[in-house]
Amino acid sequence: MRVSPEVALTFDDVLLVPAASSVHPRKARLETQFTQGIRLQIPLVSAAMDTVTESRLAIAMAQEGGMGIIHKNLSPSDQAAQVRRV
Structure with a gap:
């Protein structure tokens, strides 16, 4: 669905x-293509905010089939360390 830039909702x-739906909840497929090389089992991605996502949440998101995005308010070496933990 495309929304005109002039429209704000x-x-x-x-x-x-x-x-009513003919789709049984247990048969619903939630997986989605996040990028060309990344497929998610559930369509949930965490916010890349310093008060939200570091390695702990990114690991939990991945274990459930989603993705955690490590925030950028870290030094490059600290960011790399967070990513390595995941």
Whole structure:
């Protein structure tokens, strides 16, 4: 879906109407292609914020099938150390 740059929407502007579905929840597939070489089992990616994601959360996200993005507010060597821990 493409949205015009002139259109700005918030959560209050969008409504998903509940309805019956023929898809059984256990048969729903959530995997998605994140990049050309990375496939995620669940479509969840953490925020790359210093108060949110370091190695601990990135590991937990990966274990559940998502991805944690290490934030950039670190020195290059500290960033590399965080990535190595993951």
